[in-house]
Amino acid sequence: MSQLDAWLPGDHQGVVAFCDARSLEEWGEVREKMLASRRSANPAIAVVPAALEDPRNLGACVRAAVGLGAMAMLLPGKGSTGLTPVASKAAAGTENAIAICRVPDIEKELRGMSASGFGIYGLDAEGDIEPHAVDLKGPVILVVGGEDRGIPPHIARTLTCRLRLPMSQECHSYNASVALALLLYETARQRGFSGLNHPPSAPSQST
Numbered sequence: 001m002s003q004l005d006a007w008l009p010g011d012h013q014g015v016v017a018f019c020d021a022r023s024l025e026e027w028g029e030v031r032e033k034m035l036a037s038r039r040s041a042n043p044a045i046a047v048v049p050a051a052l053e054d055p056r057n058l059g060a061c062v063r064a065a066v067g068l069g070a071m072a073m074l075l076p077g078k079g080s081t082g083l084t085p086v087a088s089k090a091a092a093g094t095e096n097a098i099a100i101c102r103v104p105d106i107e108k109e110l111r112g113m114s115a116s117g118f119g120i121y122g123l124d125a126e127g128d129i130e131p132h133a134v135d136l137k138g139p140v141i142l143v144v145g146g147e148d149r150g151i152p153p154h155i156a157r158t159l160t161c162r163l164r165l166p167m168s169q170e171c172h173s174y175n176a177s178v179a180l181a182l183l184l185y186e187t188a189r190q191r192g193f194s195g196l197n198h199p200p201s202a203p204s205q206s207t
Helices: 002-007 027-036 055-067 085-091 106-115 176-190
Strands: 045-049 072-076 099-103 119-123 140-144 161-163
Touching (some): 027 072, 027 106
């Protein structure tokens, strides 16, 4: 175990794998695939974790995005954590099942996607409407803000609508990855869980 401890200090559980770091996709190629999906039966969902500082939170966002059918994750060029080893561990291998891109000017890219027909929906505690009251069946980009700062102003300016999640008065806020998972679930629900292998079973009817 001493050699494993030297290679990877901390909790390695007796196993260490050596592999290449996961490279990011080219946004231009991913964008074209998203645009091509606009008229399909299941148009693209992309997510933007904005101003996330905790890599574990980012990894959990990746896991939720993959589990609920997102095509891509778009990372801001600065002000957010990246796909670090800690983030990859939290993603539990799912980071290889989604296109992850980083762009230098995310405001410009989001405005371009909005002009191309994508709805840009951001989660905000002071939002205007709850997700179930918005049509999320079309091509969408879902934005969740950081742990402390929320959605940065330059990204907030691109939003089609600010959404708020139902929450009891006893809760101050949701964790960013939990909030994203809730919004993704509502998006998948509106689409009839299309493309997901294990949609929720209908409740049994008592006789």
